[in-house]
Amino acid sequence: MLLPTAADAPEATNTAPTLKAVLWDMDGTLVDTEPYWIAAEIDLVTAHGGHWDEEKAMAMVGNALTTTAAILQDAGVQLSVREIIDHLSHSVIAGIRKALPWRPGARELLAELHGRGVRCALVTMSERNLASEVVKALDEEYFEFLITGDEVANGKPHPEPYLKAIERLRESDPSLTAADCAALEDSIPGVASAVASGVATIAIPHAVPLPEDSRHATWPTLAGMTYDDVTAALASHAASAGAAL
Known part of the structure; x- marks a missing residue:
């Protein structure tokens, strides 16, 4: 419509x-803030030896963070759901403190x-x-x-x-x-x-x-x-x- x-x-x-x-x-x-989330996800998965890209990150836009964390675990991130959420959130907070578009x-x-x-x-x-x-x-x-x-x-x-x-x-x-x-x-x-x-x-x-x-x-x-x-x-x-x- x-x-x-x-x-x-x-x-x-x-x-x-x-x-x-x-x-x-x-x-x-x-x-x-989506660019901050995408960058944080790519950095985290890469640090754990997995592969993540912008296309995969875009597919999760709007999801609950628990859902996102579970998917990142499947991508190779060897952290708990809580640890993943905290890591992503802290990365995004650091970004918006520098510039909030x-x-x-x-x-x-x-x-x-x-x-x-x-x-x-x-x-x-x-x-x-x-x-x-x-x-x-x-x-x-x-x-x-x-x-x-x-x-x-x-x-x-x-x-x-x-x-x-x-x-x-x-x-x-x-x-x-x-x-x-x-x-x-x-x-x-x-x-x-x-x-x-x-x-x-x-x-x-x-x-x-x-x-x-x-x-x-x-x-x-x-x-x-x-x-x-x-x-x-x-x-x-x-x-x-x-x-x-």
Whole structure:
């Protein structure tokens, strides 16, 4: 499904959803950390006498870190899952402390949503120590809370990370439902997780191409996108869900 814009939004009705929250993926959506992850994986596998390349690394973009660690073990890394996760995370943290490349338009959209009173949360498969480094680099406290990979039993593509975020949002607003939320994602597992949770999902392909799917919107970039565009995507999702009933 191609990008819905504010001009394409269905005419407002009394039952139109209200954009109350936007749930952000981190790696590849908010910041371009994928090159750091890929380099760390290649270095680690090579150090253990195995072979790893960018193509293999790209196939794992968006996976839970436990999944990635298990695959690296199969590639010859003779470390525990915990040791592999720690090694990769520390390598990426070292990289972002030197340079943190934001994805085009991400900081601008985040700032506008925050200014319009839309609640924002980070939903990432990176662990809290890494995610906190990224959040600390922001000028303001845009994110109300973080849902990280070490805090869920089932990582993406399972819907648990997004369902947990919705549950947290409902603690202070019991009227909020998945229909009031939009998710921004760049990976196949991440998009699958968000779609399965029931939120309006906006896919922004980056490191890997994403297949077309009527269950989510696809934007080529966040650059130039606004609150109105996210609201339009939410309305389009609601209209599609209503038509399916």
